[in-house]
Amino acid sequence: MVDARLHSEIIRDEPVHAVAAPQVAARIKAASSLEAGLRGEVMVAYNLDRPLIDTWLRHQRLGHVDTSPGLTSPDLRVLRQMLQANVGWSVLPDYMCREYIAEGRLVKIAPTSTPLTNPYSLVWLPTALRNPRVAHARQTLLRGLRGG
Structure with missing residues (x-):
């Protein structure tokens, strides 16, 4: 959902x-097939809506993996602990699984297309910037997040 009152800036992209x-x-x-393999295993998600998983599936053109977590x-x-215990598959941010x-x-499930990144944004109300401390x-x- 887009809220016109808010402004934002992407501050980082996380694989x-x-x-x-x-x-x-x-x-x-x-x-x-990758689709059949994913459907044959338990999907593990952080909520029932599965936004990160659905985004990854769409990016891989695997929109028909419609099982519930x-x-x-x-x-x-x-x-991550459940995955390590051989309970299904999931999509995790790089910082949660790199090590x-x-x-x-853990093993990456080979993507069928280019890698996916998840953007993180800093969001603010423009009216809040009237306060010099907030601005x-x-x-x-x-400045810190841009490295300069």
Whole structure:
């Protein structure tokens, strides 16, 4: 939903990856197609709406993987633990799985197209910038996040 009262600026793009434990990823890869492999395993999501998963699926042109999550948790660390315990597959931000992929505890599920990134935005009400402290904090954050 777009709120015309708000202004925003993208401050960072975080890669996201579909991941699973090595055994689960091997079963997905061995399926007749990526879509069939994903449908054959439990989907693990942080909520029932699955926005990150749906975005990844659309980006991969896999919009027909319409199963409901078999497990949900609003804590991505819990999802990561479940994945490591061979419970299904999910899509996680890079910062949540980079180390685990490097150690072989999680495996990227090979994408069918280019990698996907998730943009993070700083959002503010323009009227809030009338307060000099808020305006200064916003500028300091933006300058720091841009690296300069």
